[in-house]
Amino acid sequence: MRATLKKIKAGKKYITALLVPLQKKKLIVLRGKHGYVMCGYLNLKVAEKFDDVAVKIVGVSSLNDAFRASVHSCTSAAARLGIKKGQPVKDILAKIA
Secondary structure, three states: OOOEEEEEEEOOEEEEEEEEEOOOOEEEEEEOOOOEEEOOOOOHHHHHHOOOOEEEOOOOOOHHHHHHOEOOEEOHHHHHOOOOOOOEHHHHHHHHO
C-alpha cells in the first residue's frame, strides 16, 4: 500500500492530508499553515514542548475517519486558538489552515 497525499479545502484556505500505511496501522496527519491534526501515533507531549498548534484524534484508520473524528486532546497552543476537546475536526480545520 502506498502513501496518500491530498490537498483539502478548509474554508478559504487549504490543508494537506497525509495517510501513510505502516506495519499494522496507518499514520494520519492533517497539516495546515498554523497547525496540525494527528492520529494517536504521534506524541502530543513533544508537540507541546515545541509549542505546536497540535490536535490529537484517535480511532481513525482513513482520511474520511479523520475528518469525521472529534478532538481527543490538544496542546495549549491549540487551546489558545479556541480548540477544545470534543470539537468535530471539520469545525477546527479553518483555524489550523
